[in-house]
Amino acid sequence: MIFLRDTEKGYFTVEAALVFPMALLFTAMMIFLAFYSYDRCILEQSAYEAALRGTGNHIRSAQEAYNQAYEAAARLTEEKLFAVHDFGYEVSVSAEFVKVQYRCAVNMPLMGWLCEYVSGADLTLDICSEARRHRPTRTIRNCRVVNKLIREMSKEKNEPAAKTEQEEMGGDGT
Numbered sequence: 271m272i273f274l275r276d277t278e279k280g281y282f283t284v285e286a287a288l289v290f291p292m293a294l295l296f297t298a299m300m301i302f303l304a305f306y307s308y309d310r311c312i313l314e315q316s317a318y319e320a321a322l323r324g325t326g327n328h329i330r331s332a333q334e335a336y337n338q339a340y341e342a343a344a345r346l347t348e349e350k351l352f353a354v355h356d357f358g359y360e361v362s363v364s365a366e367f368v369k370v371q372y373r374c375a376v377n378m379p380l381m382g383w384l385c386e387y388v389s390g391a392d393l394t395l396d397i398c399s400e401a402r403r404h405r406p407t408r409t410i411r412n413c414r415v416v417n418k419l420i421r422e423m424s425k426e427k428n429e430p431a432a433k434t435e436q437e438e439m440g441g442d443g444t
Contacts, residue, residue: 305353316346317370317399324368332363369400
């Protein structure tokens with residue numbers, strides 16, 4: 271009977287020695303996956319916000335748009351990222367768009383080892399976002415067109431109402 275108790279303790283020790291490292295590795299991977307998700311969300315939001323900063327109505331030249339977006343791209347991600355390295359960003363400005371692109375590599379335990387055995391595993395984030403540049407004259411013209419359409423639609427709605435009021439008074443509208 272004493273012999274059976276000793277073997278049961280041995281089974282528990284062997285099972286714990288096999289299960290504990292796997293549970294610890296799984297927990298660490300889940301924590302780093304949460305860091306990855308957080309960093310990706312921060313980069314996507316920051317890229318779009320930085321692109322928007324370069325499209326304001328007060329910005330007159332492409333160089334001003336570039337400077338605004340570049341400063342915002344640096345400031346928006348400063349001290350917010352957890353699990354990345356080799357972080358860099360690019361800003362480009364064209365006549366139509368302001369484009370911000372972030373590039374970095376993800377730090378994950380054992381992923382370098384895993385990439386050797388799994389083909390197609392990519393540990394880099396390449397986040398790109400763009401925003402259309404505002405053109406005040408075009409915006410004003412578009413607003414005038416919309417206002418004109420609204421006025422025409424409101425006139426059409428009021429005309430049938432005016433005819434029914436005249437008919438109720440007994441007149442035929444003449």
